[in-house]
Amino acid sequence: MTHRTPPTGSPGVPEAAGHLLRQMLRVRRLEEQCVELYSAARIRGFLHVYIGEEAVAAGIMSALGPEDAVVATYREHGHALLRGVPAGAILAEMYGHVQGCCRGRGGSMHLFDAATHFYGGNAIVAGGLPLAVGMALAERMAGRARVTACFFGEGAAAEGEFHESLNLAALSRLPVLFCCENNLYAMGTALARSQSQTDLALKAAAYELPAWSVDGMDALAVEESARRAVDAVRAGGGPHFLELRTYRFRAHSMFDPERYRDKAEVARWTERDPILSLRRSLEATGRFSEDDWNALDREVAAEMEAAVRFAEAGAPEPLDDLQRFVYSER
Template sequence: MTEDETAQAIAADPEHVRGLLRQMLRVRRLEEECVELYSASKIRGFLHVYIGEEAVAAGVMSVLAADDAVVATYREHGHALLRGVPATAIMAEMYGHAEGCCRGRGGSMHLFDAGTRFYGGNAIVAGGLPLAVGLALADKMAGRHRVTVCFFGEGAVAEGEFHESLNLAALWDLPVLFCCENNLYAMGTALERSESQTDIALKAAVYEVSAWAVDGMDVLAVEEAARRAVDAVRGGGGPHFLELRTYRFRAHSMFDPERYREKAEVERWMKRDPIVLLRSALEASGALSSDQWEALEQEVAAEVRDAVAFAEAGTLEPVEELTRFVYSERSPR
C-alpha cells in the first residue's frame, strides 16, 4: 500500500490495525523465545522460524471464518498461533510434552489442532497442497460454503504436487485459496537458480486460477488481497492464488549455516520489517502512543512467559502410551 492508503486504513479503523500489529508481535516474540529455548536444548529436533514473514499469516488469518480450514508447512508456528491454537499448547508441543496440541508427538514441524481446523504443520515440501484440495473437495461435495487456505513456500513450486493440485482445483472448481510464501530461498537454493520462470503468480495463472502477487511485508496489503480472494472463493469463484513476496530474516532452520545469501541482502530486507513498518505508520498517524506500545509489549511478553511456564511444567507421555494412535487393536473374530 502507498503511505496515503495506509494512513486511510488506519484512520478508518485504528483499533483493527493495532490488532494486526499485536498479532504480528505475538508471533515474533513467541519465536524469539523459541530460538533461545532451542539454544538451551529445551526444544529439540528441527526448528524453522517465521521471523520476518509475520505479515502474511496475520493478514490472511484476519479474514477467515471459524469453520474455514488452514493447511500449513513446517514453518507454521505463527499460523497455528494466529489461527487460535493456544501459545501454551504450541510451546508444550515444542517441548515434546503430552500437554502439547499433538501430545508431544508432532513437535515443531507438525502442529495440528482439529478444534481450530488447523490441519498442519507438514514436513513434506508441497505435501499440504493435496490435503487442501481434498478438504476443499469434501466441502464442495457436502455443499458447505467454507474456504480452505493452503500456505506453502516457493520451493513447493518445483514439486509435482503443486501442478497436480492446482490443475485439479481448477478442473473441479474447488473453494481453495493457495498462498505461496515466496521468501526467495527454498532452503539454500535461490529462486532464480531453480526456476526458469520466477513469477510464481504467472505459473499459477497457467492453470486458469485467478492469481496475483502481493507485498508480503505489508500486512494491510496482505489483508486486502486475502479478503478479496477469500470473498471470491466463498462466493463460488473457484480457486484463487496469492504470491506473497516476503523474506525470512533468519536462516532456513537452526541447523542452517546460511552461506547462500549475503548479509547485505538480509539487512536490506530487514529495513522492511513488517512490525516496524506498521508501528511507524500507526505512530505517524497518532494512532499508537508510546504507552500503548509498551502495554502491548508487556501483554505479549506475559503470554510468552505463561506459555514457557506451562511447557516447563508439562509431562512426557508414559512409555505404555507409545503405541497409542499408532496401532489399532485387532477386533476378536
C-alpha cells in the same frame, strides 16, 4: 476469467491495523522464545522460525472465518498461534510433553489442532497442497461454504504436487486459497537458480485461476488482498492464488550455516520489518503512541512467559501409552 491484477487503491490505516500489529508481535515473540529455548537445549529437533514473515500469517488469518480450514508447512508456529492454538500448547509440543497440541508426538514441524481446523504442519515440500485440494473437495461435496487456505513456500513450485493440485482445483472450481510464501530461498537455493519463470503468480495463472502478487511485508496489503480472495472463493469463484513476496530474517533452520545469501541483502530486507513498518504507520496517525507500544509488548511478553511455564510444567507421555493412536483400540 484469469487475471493478475492486484487490488487497487490504498488501504490506508484502518482500525484493523492495531489487531494486525498485535498478532504479528505475538508471532515474533513466540519465535524469539523458540530460538532462546532451542539455544539452551530445552527444546530439540528441527526448528524453522517465521521471523520477518509475520505479515503474511496475520493478514490472511484475519480474512478467514472460524470454520475455514488451514493447511501449513513446517514453518507453521505463527500460523498455528494466530489460528487459535494456545502458545502453551505449541511450546509443550516442542518440549515433547503430552500437554502439547499433538501430545508431544509431532514436534515443531507437525503442529495440528482439529478444534481450530488447523491441519498441519507438513514436513514434505508441497505435501500440503493435495491435502488442501482434497479438503476443499469434501467441503464442496458436503455443501458447506467453507474455504481451505493452503500455505506453502516458493520451493513447492518445483514439485509435481504443485501443478497437479492447481490443475485439479481449477478444473473442479474448488474453494481453496493457495498462499505461496515466496521468501526467495528454498532452503539455500535462490528462486532464480531453480525456476526459469520466477513470477509465480504468472505461473499459477497458466492454470486458469485468478492469481496476483502481494507485498508480503505489508500486513494491511496482505489482509486486503486476502479478504478479496477469500470472499471470491467463498462465493463460488473457484480457487485463487496469492504470491506473497516476503523474506525470512533468519536462516532456513537452526541447523543452517546460511552461506548462500549476502548479509547486505538481509540488512536491506530487515529495514522493511513488517512490525516496525506498521507501528510507524500507526504512530503517524496520532492514534498510537510509544506508551501504547510498551503496553502491547508487556501484554505479549506475559503471554509468552505463561506459555513457557505451562510447557515446562508438563511431562512426556507415559510409556504405557506409546502405542495409543498407532493401532486401533477396537
